[in-house]
Amino acid sequence: MIRQDRVIAMISSCFGEGVIIAKAHFNELHLEIDKNEIPILAVKLRDWGFPLIQLTAADERGNTGHFRLFYTFANDLENFLIVVSVSIAETELSFPSITEVVPAAHWYEREIQDLFGLDPIGHPDKRCLAVHEDWPEGLYPLRKDFSFDFEVPRTEGRQSYDRVEGEGVMQVPVGPIHAGIIEPGHFLFSAVGDTVINLEARLFFTHRGMEKLTEGKTPLDAFPIVERICGACSFSHATSYCQAIEKLSGTEVSTRVNYIRTVVLELERLYNHVGDVGNICAGVGFAFGTMHGARLKEDIMRLNETVFGSRFLRGINTPGGVRRDISVLDSDLILATLDKLELEFRELVEILLDTNSYMDRVQTTGILFNQIARDLHAVGPAARASGVDRDVRRDHPYAAYNCVSFKVPVYEQGDVLARVKVRIDETYESINIIRQILASMPNGKLIQTLGEMIPYNYAVGMTESARGENVHFIMIGKDQTIYRYMVRSASYVNWPVIPSTVPGNIIPDFPVINKSFELCYSCLDR
Amino acid sequence: MLRLFRKSLKTGTVTTDYPQTPSVPGTGFQGLPVWQVQSCVQCGQCADICPTKAIKLQSGKKEAFWIVDPKKCIFCGYCVEVCTRAIVQGEQYEFVESVDRAPQVQAFKHSVHIRHLDSGSCNACDWEMTTLTGPVYDIQRMGFDFVASPRHADVLMVTGPVTRNLEIAVHKTFAATPAPKIVLAVGTCACSGGICGKSYASSGGVNNIIPVDVFIPGCPPRPQALIQGLLKAVGRA
Ligand code: SF4
Ligand code: SF4
Numbered sequence: 178m179i180r181q182d183r184v185i186a187m188i189s190s191c192f193g194e195g196v197i198i199a200k201a202h203f204n205e206l207h208l209e210i211d212k213n214e215i216p217i218l219a220v221k222l223r224d225w226g227f228p229l230i231q232l233t234a235a236d237e238r239g240n241t242g243h244f245r246l247f248y249t250f251a252n253d254l255e256n257f258l259i260v261v262s263v264s265i266a267e268t269e270l271s272f273p274s275i276t277e278v279v280p281a282a283h284w285y286e287r288e289i290q291d292l293f294g295l296d297p298i299g300h301p302d303k304r305c306l307a308v309h310e311d312w313p314e315g316l317y318p319l320r321k322d323f324s325f326d327f328e329v330p331r332t333e334g335r336q337s338y339d340r341v342e343g344e345g346v347m348q349v350p351v352g353p354i355h356a357g358i359i360e361p362g363h364f365l366f367s368a369v370g371d372t373v374i375n376l377e378a379r380l381f382f383t384h385r386g387m388e389k390l391t392e393g394k395t396p397l398d399a400f401p402i403v404e405r406i407c408g409a410c411s412f413s414h415a416t417s418y419c420q421a422i423e424k425l426s427g428t429e430v431s432t433r434v435n436y437i438r439t440v441v442l443e444l445e446r447l448y449n450h451v452g453d454v455g456n457i458c459a460g461v462g463f464a465f466g467t468m469h470g471a472r473l474k475e476d477i478m479r480l481n482e483t484v485f486g487s488r489f490l491r492g493i494n495t496p497g498g499v500r501r502d503i504s505v506l507d508s509d510l511i512l513a514t515l516d517k518l519e520l521e522f523r524e525l526v527e528i529l530l531d532t533n534s535y536m537d538r539v540q541t542t543g544i545l546f547n548q549i550a551r552d553l554h555a556v557g558p559a560a561r562a563s564g565v566d567r568d569v570r571r572d573h574p575y576a577a578y579n580c581v582s583f584k585v586p587v588y589e590q591g592d593v594l595a596r597v598k599v600r601i602d603e604t605y606e607s608i609n610i611i612r613q614i615l616a617s618m619p620n621g622k623l624i625q626t627l628g629e630m631i632p633y634n635y636a637v638g639m640t641e642s643a644r645g646e647n648v649h650f651i652m653i654g655k656d657q658t659i660y661r662y663m664v665r666s667a668s669y670v671n672w673p674v675i676p677s678t679v680p681g682n683i684i685p686d687f688p689v690i691n692k693s694f695e696l697c698y699s700c701l702d703r
Numbered sequence: 704m705l706r707l708f709r710k711s712l713k714t715g716t717v718t719t720d721y722p723q724t725p726s727v728p729g730t731g732f733q734g735l736p737v738w739q740v741q742s743c744v745q746c747g748q749c750a751d752i753c754p755t756k757a758i759k760l761q762s763g764k765k766e767a768f769w770i771v772d773p774k775k776c777i778f779c780g781y782c783v784e785v786c787t788r789a790i791v792q793g794e795q796y797e798f799v800e801s802v803d804r805a806p807q808v809q810a811f812k813h814s815v816h817i818r819h820l821d822s823g824s825c826n827a828c829d830w831e832m833t834t835l836t837g838p839v840y841d842i843q844r845m846g847f848d849f850v851a852s853p854r855h856a857d858v859l860m861v862t863g864p865v866t867r868n869l870e871i872a873v874h875k876t877f878a879a880t881p882a883p884k885i886v887l888a889v890g891t892c893a894c895s896g897g898i899c900g901k902s903y904a905s906s907g908g909v910n911n912i913i914p915v916d917v918f919i920p921g922c923p924p925r926p927q928a929l930i931q932g933l934l935k936a937v938g939r940a
Binding site for chain 1: 706707710711714717728729731732733754777778779780781784792819820821823824825826827828829830831832833834836837838839849851852853863864866867868869872876897898899900901902903904905922923925
């Protein structure tokens, strides 16, 4: 492929013999390089405009005697991914941090430190992230010699929160159990009067060991776990996983499968976006919007149940295809529901944008600056509301997205209102996509048997969920089972930008800012 | 403003009257698998494939060879697919189970206040609880409401298997809830650990941490099942 050759030439001219390059699957470039070269390569890739979308590690001591890190960069213009791997010897458990040059690496590196015990040398903030303060030092759950059901003792705390101190500064701790029906996280606001000057978020409360749980399982056995990493983005995660497995096993699914997946992916986006547009009203106490949003969302969820048997679209996907078909009757029902939804949603949106008390609270609130969104690699509607023109569906088409036409809305303001508007526009686009797909459903086999997978081969699957890009990394072990699985959800990269949007706003605005990002905790904590 | 009222009037009432009118999910619903004794050849494939070990086989017993525990089943349908002869996907979703501890129901005859406690769920169970407060299920019509603090609550609805990082928060929330109190385990994770099981990160079910009075299985339970669980908890069903 010519598009990859240019990048290969550029990399070879910089690193010569020091880098091994191989084309893999249909849209990946696998690089191997010495760990000390990684900061130089990262800067080059950054300057060429390839964002870091994932960074993770694998304990391959049983196989090669080394740990290995995998850095995934995306070339959005030419639709391919660059996966750089570096080996880390057991005698030297550290690697050079790239956070100072590629800020998006900051959480990944801390997580690798906590879960694998590899030290990111030069990282500006080495406090624990993925394990909590009462986790004993020297225990690393994702190493292969850590047994899954080990009962970990609790130790004395070693964590400190970032706080601003001084005259008149108050500390307001909130959570992990919140007042509403939401997931658990702990926030520490440093505020003067009502105005927030610093926010520190503490997460990973819902860490359930989902990645480790899949290790040693066949792709099919691990699948119900994948579907339960996140409730509201269940199908998107499932599709990312299927993509990676299908790449590894050289399985090509039929066009019909791709079409069905696209319909379901868009239904998932619809129920989330419609629900979120309503739910954001709850953050400003505008019950009219909340209730109508909830009602319309319920209509879509009932449609999901009638057509696919599950309100959260579970049990449809499977590695190698889909387990459910869409009949002509189903198709008619979907179209009729969407017609009604479109009318009602339009009416709701008109009323919302015409209500001064609502507009007053969402305009200029919680601004995410374009530069921060880019540096920390924010994704999804949150990034598009801050002028970042990225959408996996267009830039790295999967399922049937190259067979439909749709617009990617982008706004520059970066406030709550812009995030709402991106969702509104995308709702109409989703309805359109589904209409286009259902109008031209091709025939095809629903399930393909998976081919043989090469041991220790790895692949990346990527989809655009309602919250943004979900990236799944899978490495296969020697007996056709999963060796390492890493889920990088949209929330994982969007969480770190939130603290930057809050200072300068008042504490009562935090709920609406938070809701406008609609972040999920369970797929971040895993 | 006028438009706002007009819209609300035009929409009318959308609230269901469940449980007065039962709600039957359509065909194809991913419900609890049903075993048909006559066609079973006792091969045991179903138990092998079940990801949560929800199926128990008792060899030698023809009539009750097969038992599925709803508190463990995640409705994945794998057993139905592996066994085309004797297992079909059922439509049943209301299997609330309550521990007979003669709860102090008298105290909860009228309005009941609920506190949600997320102990590590995947958020699907939480979203279904949120729908209970929406216009369609509207549990306020039955005298239930969610409150912001455990100190104001009669009932704790716990989702998730209780992760290591939330165990202390669960203990504290339970202690902060004034007696008499009822604990509901919502979802398969909360009932038995579900897909998360018991591990370094998960304690394998709420009952291992605090005493549970009512179990509401489902992954996630339908909103109607949640209503049934609540009614049962206060002795109204
Ligand atoms: S539906 Fe799935 S979880 Fe339930 S009994 Fe069958 S295989 Fe087990
Ligand atoms: S029971 Fe199922 S839906 Fe509920 S939290 Fe667990 S995995 Fe999610």
